[in-house]
Amino acid sequence: MIAVYPGSFDPITYGHLDIINRAVNFVDTLVVAILNNPAKKSLFTVDERKRHIQILTKDIPNIKVESFSGLLVDFAKENNANIVIRGLRALTDFEYEFQMALTNRELNKEIETIFIPTTLNNLFISSSIVKEIAEFKGDISKMVPNIIEEELKFRYGSK
């Protein structure tokens, strides 16, 4: 079973890594798919985000890190994947995630979405909150791995 784990990953957080580490236990291959969307302002380039994820998942044998543009279902098909993995945090994620899952299924009936509930510790972590805290020099050490923390500090000029 090949599964795709799509997202913006700008930057990757402990929340994402938790989902990755759990998903690789029940799929044959997990393709982490970074959305390349020039219309969406991002802090890190797609290549930087790809490098972050590659470094942080280097010990996982059944993982691939790719970027994609266009429709997720088309990327999944090109990679012979019929599963989409998404993490779920609080109830506030649900409506958006449900809409995406139903849309993707409408676009391709062969693709199923599997939701993985977050680990309690990661309930309040999101890439946008991490960036906001980093911008104002707050402590993000419990939200992102050290290399991401360092890169964020560098970006926001506290080094």
Ligand code: PNS
């Ligand atoms: O981490 P994010 O930003 O919540 O991830 C959103 C993502 C990348 C999964 C979603 O925007 C996506 O799949 N975009 C590709 C375009 C697409 O397929 N749209 C139709 C389904 S909503």
